[in-house]
Amino acid sequence: MRTLTSAGATIAAVGITVGLMSAPAYAAPAASAAPTASTASALTTPHAQAAPRPPKSGKDSIKCSKHSSARVNFSWKNGWETTTLYFNNHCTKGKRITAAIKWAPVDGKPWYECFSTNGKTKGKHKFGHRTRIADINTRTKYCGK
Template sequence: MNNKKFVPAAVLAGAVFAALMTPSANAVTQPEGPSAKVAAAPASAQDVERASLKCSSPSGAATNYSWGTGSSDSTTVYFNNHCSHKMDALLHFEAGGGQKTTRCMTTNGGTQGKKRFTVTRYHLKKITKGC
């Protein structure tokens, strides 16, 4: 014999809704309204740098780059080429002692992706046009 009680779906849904809408002791509430400000996310262990190089065509377009600045033996450069042509970029790496080296990165027009560069003890400082 079944000893379970039948609970109508509407009652069950109301109980679930009430439980979800009740703030718990661990809940973080945000202010409401047009002047509400959201707290900034905590700083990550790895900040992000960005660079942008203008295209020759179409007018106003650019190739955008970003990379992490954390300590590592490799750097992954993310790109989004909005140009209608290939774009050559010169990556400038620098070591703690002031030593410098460069690498060339070519991306096809209208593409996006990432490329990993292994340059031990060097950090990517900037990206300039051309190779």
């Protein structure tokens, strides 16, 4: 009796499976109708597409003096709210170098800011500016303008 019951259950399970496999295509639920978790989060985040990437990073260097081959090397990385300036001063110890940082134009006019480093030092400095660095040179007379 048990053999007949389990055989009947097996035949019924196979019959249901075959019946579902032969169902017409229009009876299958549409998989793309409901948004998935990844598309739902992309749809609910309005600033994901609108926010531009921060400006590119760069590098520059200035000589310690007219007759020296030693340099102060600068590199920077622009972020969303700040700009980080990295420096490596190869000038002789004790020699202070002041560099003029030319920031990209704001309202059509660039502006300058001075930054000083001691000889034989390296480090970084974070500026709270969103604009990008356009150039680094020794024209310190423009600083503050």
